[in-house]
Amino acid sequence: MAAEPTSGRTDAAAARPADPESARRAVAAVWRIESARIVATLTRAVGDFALAEDLAQDALAEALAQWPSTGVPANPGAWLTTVAKRRAIDGWRRRERYDERLAAIAHDLEAEQSDAAGTPPWDPDRIDDDVLRLVFVSCHPVLSREARVALTLRVVGGLTSEEIARAFLVPTATVQQRIVRAKKALGAANVPFEVPDRAEFPERLGAVLGVLYLIFNEGHAASSGAEWMRPELSREAIRLGRQLAELVPQEPEVHGLVALMELTAARFPARLDRNGDPVMLTEQDRRRWDRGRIARGRAALARADALGRGRGAYALQAAIAECHDVAASVEDTDWEQITLLYEALGRLAPSPVVELNRAVAVSMADGPEAGLRIVDELAASGALANYHLLPSVRAELLERLGRTDEARAEFARAARLTANERERAVLLARAATGRGTSRSAPHQGSRAPE
Known part of the structure; x- marks a missing residue:
């Protein structure tokens, strides 16, 4: 049975007093692992996403107050859910709202308390529709892209506002405001807590995948700031992607995105030098690549293919990443x-970004002149006028053709366009010397330089 708050009883065999710091770590760990399920369960019970998230936060505060003296309960996720449900009942009583919701939530609490000792109110390994509903709510089209990212990382990923702010280099207050506005927007739009109709599913699932893709790419190559990578963000995107793949195992593009992220993240250990500066694909020590991630990524791509519905955009990018990851060297790569x-x-x-990537692949397969023709056409179109990788790629190709002065000018232009300090330093060094320790190569994602 789930351990109860102070007004009830705890499992004395499992719950031992903990010091405040241990209790804080326990609360953080439980929230990170089970936040999606807790908020999803509460949303179904109270019928209000914003209220559910507030109740969950109240339960966290209660845990921080009680667990140092009562100990961490045997089923901390269930404990938090029970406390939150009781807070909801108390609120309804104060407002004299004895309705079917009160009866339903009271019935749930009675059922939990009648379980056999030590039996959790849910199977921790069971995936149900509540979490999937929560994912779709967090990524609802009524929200802005920034709000979707913040809300997904908060309620599905279990990150705190401070962690999200630190990852995206924005003030904590900004993240908190985004989350508050997002919850208000969902309430104003009366967004239902449900999986979309089958007719809407592809478009809505695409929005969810797009959020995970954005989070991963920001970790893979940070758009601004002093660090080139923020791998903790990419790891979070992979974790959420795996969870989504378990929720919707028959959707090939979900497996395709997981494959893309795993295969790309496999190269993370070799992407920075000792000073934290970028190391491009052509210069990386492939012995440092994570073979476990490569195996998981290839398995996810195989699962996508096994569904027999053809490869989508994410699976195609995963296949490109696979070509890089299985090659013993740049020269052995199947360009x-x-x-x-x-x-x-x-x-x-x-x-235009895909076309830029294709240009680099063509340059490796057919020579720099062939790639430069494609890049020059892109430059003439103006489609990537403010995209720093266009002059960066053009500089690489010019350098390979021996047109050093032109290459240095393009490296300087790329440096002016990037907002990432590490990348700017590398590009300025290339502009100053006409040579460098790295070379651009085809990349996956919307902006990552490899």
């Missing part, structure tokens, strides 16, 4: 296959 995969990606999800 012809990568070029073909980028051509397929360009037809399925056309964009």
